[in-house]
Amino acid sequence: MDEITAAQQWRVPASLPAAKLIGAALLVALGLLFANGDAVRLVLAVLAAAVLAGWAVRDLVAPIRLAVDPTGLTIAHGFAGRRRLPWSAIEAITVDRRPRMGLTTEILEIDTGESLHLFGRYDLGATPDEVATTLRAARRS
Template sequence: MQPESSPVHQWRVPVILPVAKLVGAVVLVGLGLLFAGNDRVQPVLAGLAAAALTGWGLRDLVAPVRLAVDPDGITVIHGFAGRRRLPWPVVEAITVDRRTRRGLTSETLEIDAGESLHLFGRYDLDAPPAEVAEVLRAARSAAG
């Protein structure tokens, strides 16, 4: 069995993001309890929203690396915190989708692996998707 190649480059969620999500969950619970009065629905809704935000923040803590590249291919996050290996022959296209809406432009990195499409935004990568796409294309070219 061959040892797995070490990543040439990794992209991860910025550290502040999970912290902000967890703090936001605590604030939601606090506000739900503070403004509840006799209403039982408000704290329940705040608790549900806080639970969703906590789960989202925990995912960022458990699996902060969203994308990694090495000479043999790409490793992407899959599911809640799993990993999926995409060898270079499986990767059909690496593109950046740019959309402008209400004066704001957003970019999404798209990795097309035939049967699956993997999407990454700016906050998944902590880098501009166009720059990440360039690095991935260069690594793919260097691999042959």
């Protein structure tokens, strides 16, 4: 693989925040439809919609979850922050595969020894295997 000379980044697919916002609107609509005068049902539906909308806002405010350049990685940290990890701080880059409910889940794990950073397919917009291969190649160069 070619040496990485410029930054490469992985981001949340553009359709994901839209789907979350549509889901939040549907939750409110269903809450209004099925509340039947029960304030608790309506409040629960609105709270669930607010959480989903907040999750969508994070995707819109900080869509880039992971970036690599010749000096190291930049990862999403917190709601909309970033954290810089030099290559010397990274102990391992692995992909964890687990079968669940008939499907195999893949998670990219970036281990610094002090912290573990996890990224799924919908965080990266690519398969964790592809990203891990690119990161390992960048680390070697």
